[in-house]
Amino acid sequence: MLLSCPFRLISTLVFVVVCVACGESIPTTPAQSVPEAHIDPELQPFLESYVDDAARAGAPVEPDRLAELKRLEWVDEVEGAGDGEELNLGQCARGNENSIRASERFRTIKITRPETAGIHLNRAQGQLTLKAIVYHELGHCxxxxxxHRPVAEQVIMSAALPEKRFSEFNELLVEHFRMFR
Ligand SMILES: [Zn+2]
Known part of the structure; x- marks a missing residue:
């Protein structure tokens, strides 16, 4: 049934909240210890392509900001789960954000596996969905x-996954990086 009814699943996804507490600051007093660096190998290509895409689009990621990103990892569930039909698929958190010492500042991203959230997509759809989620969190971090941008705008930084990620991802990218030039 899941395979025979993909559009229903996709349209459900449109209303999924991509992340809650996005960009939340981890309390800074006392200063938190910087977590051990870990970029999941499965997610690393998305990080690399984001940095490349940003540079090409004229909105390069600052090296200091990139250095602050210590973790990009899978989790079973992002804390602060949404209610009802909302699912939290990712989170960017900032640690010691106001520290004057760059070495103390850090950012972490958690990504929920869509499958564990009960979302089943074919491989191509899954990759585009995952890319949209990771790019969304990288936009924060x-x-x-x-x-967030309004859901109705259907952009990567909207509070819900844009449905057109399946057909117009390049257009989404142009819109995304235009925000940061
Ligand atoms: Zn967000």
Whole structure:
């Protein structure tokens, strides 16, 4: 049934909240210890392509900001789960954000596996969905974007996954990086 009814699943996804507490600051007093660095090998290509795409689009990621990103990892569930039909697929958190010492500042990204959230997609759809989720969180963490664009705008930084990620991802990218030029 899941395979025979993909559009239903996709349209459900449109209303999924991509992340809660996005860009939340981890309390800074006392200063938190910087977590051990870990970029998941499965997610690393998305990080690398984001940095490349940003540079090509004229909105390069600042090296200091990139250095602050200590973790990009899978989790079973992002804390602060949404209610009802909302699912939290990712989170960017900032640690010691106001520290004057760059070595103390850090950022971490957690990504929920769509499958564990009960979302089943074919491989191509899954990769585009994952890319949209990771790029959304990188928008928070690497381009320091707080908050969300309205869901109706259907952009990567909207509070829900844009449905057109399956057909117009390049257009989404242009819109995304235009925000940060
Ligand atoms: Zn977000």
């Amino acid at each position: 690497l381009h320091n974007y707080h908050g």
